[in-house]
Amino acid sequence: MATKTANIAAVRSNAGAFILVTLVGLGLLTVSGMAQATVLHDAAHDQRHAMAFPCH
Template sequence: MTTQVQTLGATRTNERLGAVVLAAFFGLGLVFMAGFAPAQALHNAAHDFRHTQNFPCH
């Protein structure tokens, strides 16, 4: 029974580690893309997002 508990604990730790690595990968990817994107492209993306949320912008 002790072996099962240790195995479940190790599995949960591996899942958490995988989730952290995946979140960090996506987060760094967003920062990288936003950092190298032209300002006009970022403005257009924010403007289009405001329209999709029915938020008046002009």
């Protein structure tokens, strides 16, 4: 019985993680789809500099 309960808990945990990741991914796609190209370019450019990656 304990194994069955553990399996159900694992499935619920995995389902919750899948739903969370899906919602975050859809949110990122929506935000990036609505953002202007210059905003996305500037964000990527600033991130490169923050990581000390030479970009120009």
